[in-house]
Amino acid sequence: MKEFNTERLLLRELQQQDANDIYEYCSMKDVIDMIGMRLHSSIEITYKYISHEQKKSETLAIVNRKLNKVIGTVSLRKQYNDSNLDIRLISCIINPKYWGKGYAPEAIQQIIMYAFEELNVHKLLGGHYSFNLQSSAVNRKLGFVYEGTQREVYLYNGKLVDAVEYGMLERDYMRVSQNWK
Known part of the structure; x- marks a missing residue:
């Protein structure tokens, strides 16, 4: 994928020297549980990732x-x-030190624009586990459309939780992107 600049962010290819920064949040169980990713129990796992x-x-x-x-x-x-349609899943993880500052929507919005304007995708998918209210807010803010809930698909702290799914078609993008700066 190519590199992007937004108002506050640089989106670029991962580099090995990013390991310490990524390990900082991927070694936090609460963060990893939010997205169902494997916990980075050592910096070596981060390098492999x-x-x-x-x-x-x-x-x-x-x-x-x-x-x-x-x-x-x-x-x-x-x-x-x-499928003969280009359908892609967009996902994002942010270090909790930077939650609530609008970084996730800023990064995802740039990738949405790239997906529809340069890759000509048919549809983007997004989703989150039902307890991840921050991701729910980001999906709604960016104009993703609620498409359904898969019940009891993830075990979190001994409890079965649901997966909430969203989608964005090109026509949805054309409608919501008019309000983006």
Whole structure:
């Protein structure tokens, strides 16, 4: 994926030197549980994660330009390889130190524009576990349309929780992007 600049962020390919910044939040159980990702119990796992993601070129580091620090990642992954439609899943993880500052919507909005305007995707998918209210707010803010709930698909702290799914078609994008700066 190419590199992007937003008002406050640089979205760029992951680099091995990002490991300490990524390990900082990927080693937090509460953060990882929010997205169902594997906990990074050592920095070596983070290095392997970066190498794996570099090969696929679907994940970008979210760099706070003012701090020159990786504060998260954003991914755009092709779904349904057997489909003749280009449908992609967009996901984002942000270090909790930077929650509530609008970084996730800023990064995701840039990737949405890229997906529809340059890649000409048919549809973007987004989703979250039912307890992840921050992701719910981001999806709604960006104009994703609620498409349904998969019941009891994830075990979180001994309880079964639901997965909430959203989608955005090109016509949805054309409607909501008029309000973006």
